[in-house]
Amino acid sequence: MKKSWAVWGLLFLAGLSIGLLFAPRPAAEPLLAMTAQGSSKKSMATVPLDVGMEAVITLDHVTCDLTGYVLDRFTGKFFLQYHWNVAQDFQVRPGSVPHFLLVTGTATFRNFSSNERLADGVVYISEETSDRVVAYAIPWNSTMRASNTLPQVRSFLPLDFARTRAMPIF
Secondary structure (H helix, E strand, O other): OHHHHHHHHHHHHHHHHHHHHHOOOOOOOOOOOOOEEEOOOEEEEEEEEEOOEEEEEEEEOOOOEEEEEEEOOOOOOEEEEEEEEOOOOOOOOOOOOOOEEEEEEEOOOOOOOOOEEEEEEEEEEEEOOOOEEEEEEEEEEOOOOOOOOOOEEEEOEEEEEEEOOOOOOO
16 A cells, blocks of 8 residues: 555655646746946946946946946957936036936837837936936937947937925025
8 A cells, every 4th residue: 555655745746746747838038137336436327228238337426437348249349339428417517516316227118119219228417516407318329339430439328307305405
């Protein structure tokens, strides 16, 4: 009697194992792993552009320069550069010391009929004393590739700004 239960138990486990081995599995969900790091003088983050492509961006808190670079997937060399000075967006006065925060996010923008569109990532910058957060898009063309010339330079595109506090600081 005990042997019979043991045989049935082994048959059950074997069937379960085979069933799990050949059972259909749901499609894998792609993971997005954006990173960000900052100090008092510079912030750095990654932002997605398209499937399998990302840019690394830096914000220099001293010069207010937002700069980004994209690696060519075939050569491993930077082939595309983005630049924008954010001082005018935050009304930074000469000689003042801005206090920036930078994060990235994802967005799927619509209404683009050509290869030229906005990337799947957005850069958000906030400045602590200006009462603003500004969203920047990244113009992207999935057919761009590196050439033997110097890297192409493009501009970040300010989308909109919002207030971050209900009462101004004096």
